[in-house]
Amino acid sequence: MNTDEFDHKEEFRDRIGSVTEKGARNWIYALKPHGKYYNYRTILVVFYLLLFFGLPFIKVNGMPFVMLNVLDGKFILFSKIFWPQDFHIFAIAMIAFIIFIALFTVIYGRLFCGWVCPQTVFMEFVFRPIEWLIEGNPASQKLLNNGPWSGSKIFKKSLKHFIYLLISFIVANTFLAYIIGMDSLVKIIKEPLSAHLSLFLGLIFFTLTFYGVFAYIREIVCTTICPYGRLQGVMYDKDTMLVAYDYVRGEQRGKFKKNEQRTLGDCIDCHQCVHVCPTGIDIRNGTQLDCVGCTACIDACDFMMEKVGLPKGLIRYASENGIAEGKKMTFTPRIKAYTAVLVGLLVILAVLIATRKEIDTQIARTGGQLYQELPNDRMSNLYNAKIINKTNQEIPVELKVENLKADIQLVGKPTILLPKEKVLTETFFIILHKNDVKSRTTKLKIGVYRNGEKIQTINTNFLGPFM
Secondary structure (H helix, E strand, C coil): CCCCCCCCCCHHHHCCCCECCCCCECCCCCCCCCCHHHHHHHHHHHHHHHHHHHHHHCEECCEECEEEECCCCEEEECCEEECHHHHHHHHHHHHHHHHHHHHHHHHHCCHHHHHCCHHHHHHHHHHHHHHHHHHCCHHHHHHHHHCCCCHHHHHHHHHHHHHHHHHHHHHHHHHHHHHHCHHHHHHHHHCCHHHHHHHHHHHHHHHHHHHHHHHHHCCHHHHHHCHHHHHHCCCCCCCCCEEEECHHHHCCCCCCCCCCCCCCCCCCCCCHHHHCCCCCCCHHHCCCCCCCCCCHHHHHHHHHHHHHCCCCCCEEEECHHHHHHCCCCCCCHHHHHHHHHHHHHHHHHHHHHHCCCCEEEEEEECCCCCCEEECCCEEEEEEEEEEEECCCCCEEEEEEECCCCEEEEECCCCCEEECCCCEEEEEEEEEEEHHHCCCCEEEEEEEEEECCEEEEEEEEEEECCCC
């Protein structure tokens, strides 16, 4: 950046926009944005909220579509149950997720924060619009907050915070539905409060937490608390796509005067980009940690440029190299390669989830046991089987030796019936004819069948006499 062309003070880097020079809270009164990007975000948010509040009600084959029961270690994704035994999938998913975050941030900056982060979605499209509706525009809000307590002020403040608490309570219940399931939540609601007092107290705690975040903490979550937001600053490079101010075109700034031949830069110094910013920054100061990439400043600037007859795009999605070289944002080979890796990671996760076994069987010889000789030239080995049923249905299972003629004799029962969502341990004998035991160790392939359909093949050994 040429400092002769773009000379600005750097004090803004010494503090965040929500804190004054004396360290006091600088309350952000953000103006409601209007424009193309805000309309796109609104459509996305409607879909987002419908999905968030609707998913707990969706069932497939009697199972929730999504449930994250961290208390019991039971997770349901796409109506498939995952237990602690599926930890390898979660480990791979976590590694892929970390790589995804790193690559996504390097390419697209804080696109996630501005478009789909729950903090941004609920703050800017649920709670702040309620504030605009009840207390008015930012000037009216500031006047109300600084004015004396009156009947009108008490009514507006009480109404706003009551609605905030109500929405927070609904959100807390929705999160609870994701943990224990909608059926369990409805059952708990119908039962006496005394039967679930601890759960109710937890619900109140999370309600007050959500309320406190959106009523008071607000943008500080994004600028100070969120670890992802703090991490992103070290991941950017000069090709990262950001919401950026074109300082080459915009400087030197100056007020717009009608019918005047403009010799200054295109920035008319209207400060509309600052007024709509939910974190209170001036995007014209350059890339800042506080910017969440919400595009409100793009819409505000485009509106003003259109009003004064100047080209739009003074603030836009661009990289530092793109602005310095005067190029439009393009998908470079590097961005395409990173995007391909991101898509590949998502495909891998989808395959892992889709191919995960609903019934998982482990079979091993019983330790410390030798072979047993039986009448009619036969011999047997004792085995233990651990069978995990990850579905919500009882399932009959049959075991068959695939590669040799053999009998399987269960201990204490005629058949195996897997209880739903349980781990079943079975003990059984495998009986072979002596003619089939031609070495100390004989390889066996055991097929696991569900309603006549083979679902798994287990390899194990049959221990015979020394030859």
